[in-house]
Amino acid sequence: MRQAAYLDYNATVPLRPQARAALIASLDSVGNASSIHRFGRLARRTIEDAREQLAALLNVMPRQIVFTAGATEANNGALRASGRRRILAGATEHPSVLAAAQVLAPAIETVPVDEAGIVDRAHLTAMLAANDEPALVSIMAANNETGTIQPVADAAAIAHRAGALLHCDAVQAAGRIPLDFQALNADLMSVSSHKLGGPTGIGALVVRDGLALEPLLRGGGQELGRRAGTENVAAIAGFGAAAAAADAERASEQRRVGDLRNRLEHEIRSIAPAVRIFGTNAERLANTSCFALPGLASDVQVIALDLAGIAVSAGAACSSGKIARSHVLGAMGVEPDVANAAIRVSLGWQSTDADVDRFLDAWRALATRDVGKTAVAPAA
Numbered sequence: 001m002r003q004a005a006y007l008d009y010n011a012t013v014p015l016r017p018q019a020r021a022a023l024i025a026s027l028d029s030v031g032n033a034s035s036i037h038r039f040g041r042l043a044r045r046t047i048e049d050a051r052e053q054l055a056a057l058l059n060v061m062p063r064q065i066v067f068t069a070g071a072t073e074a075n076n077g078a079l080r081a082s083g084r085r086r087i088l089a090g091a092t093e094h095p096s097v098l099a100a101a102q103v104l105a106p107a108i109e110t111v112p113v114d115e116a117g118i119v120d121r122a123h124l125t126a127m128l129a130a131n132d133e134p135a136l137v138s139i140m141a142a143n144n145e146t147g148t149i150q151p152v153a154d155a156a157a158i159a160h161r162a163g164a165l166l167h168c169d170a171v172q173a174a175g176r177i178p179l180d181f182q183a184l185n186a187d188l189m190s191v192s193s194h195k196l197g198g199p200t201g202i203g204a205l206v207v208r209d210g211l212a213l214e215p216l217l218r219g220g221g222q223e224l225g226r227r228a229g230t231e232n233v234a235a236i237a238g239f240g241a242a243a244a245a246a247d248a249e250r251a252s253e254q255r256r257v258g259d260l261r262n263r264l265e266h267e268i269r270s271i272a273p274a275v276r277i278f279g280t281n282a283e284r285l286a287n288t289s290c291f292a293l294p295g296l297a298s299d300v301q302v303i304a305l306d307l308a309g310i311a312v313s314a315g316a317a318c319s320s321g322k323i324a325r326s327h328v329l330g331a332m333g334v335e336p337d338v339a340n341a342a343i344r345v346s347l348g349w350q351s352t353d354a355d356v357d358r359f360l361d362a363w364r365a366l367a368t369r370d371v372g373k374t375a376v377a378p379a380a
Ligand code: PMP
Pocket: 010, 011, 069, 070, 071, 072, 073, 075, 094, 096, 140, 142, 143, 144, 169, 171, 172, 191, 192, 193, 194, 201, 202, 203
């Protein structure tokens, strides 16, 4: 049995062996992909092969992919480079969308969600109709805290009817659910390598053919002039290999982790019937479970589980060592004291039954000790 159980795949995914091999194989290459000589051409080939692998995962043409230094850059860049200064974003979007929108638009317009975390499409339609300034709508494919899957194709249709662009943060969905850029009819889409088992610090922005976009970075002709800077060849190679592996293994992997997740949820319900599992009334990623036992604080759980060798996340964003209340659960109407008890368990390619058992043993001890006993009393 492993020394620790890593159950925090939505934070980052362990490097897949295929990504590791591709990364290591290109670490010693010296070529700059812009050089004409053979070393340069080899680096260029490595990048273009990876671009094809990622393009296959997302059903796009390779030329539509712009490599970036991660999805934070892709999200910030998409919003800024679209040129749109009216931005509507789902209330549960990642901070890299919300914070970017806040500085770009005079006033960010947040689209409300229902109690399962699904964006209110009627509301979005009405918001767009209220003003005819060219807008950009940003809706994520799947939420990082709850796994809620959004109706992105519907949002794109609504946006386009109003003359708006649709950007989709697909970071948590890529490699976990079928993701077809053409079928969703998105204009822009962000993905991140480390969320699908590739190296960190590399991501991509997918751009609809024909969309006018300002360069993400200026100063060189790389990425067809859309993002200047010498390419990170090894990281791109690892990203491509991870995308191919995640694609090939997606169906069986998600079935397997879905069974693990469902067993975990079944067991926690029988340990503590008062537990609240979020997002269950909508389509969810198979790997994610976000739940709260009222009275059992998130930070107490995260720390106690860590001492028991189990890595999970608070259902809240953790920055500078402080756990802040989740804006995602808040937008779903979860009461603050319940949101403060939320934790997120997220699984993936290396997760096992033993990991889930280890979690359940430790969580049972927490949920049934004194504080838990008060918590499991019938809710008023
Ligand atoms: N969007 C979502 C939904 C995420 O979960 C994350 C990672 N926490 C990001 C964007 C940012 O991605 P990166 O770590 O590649 O900057």
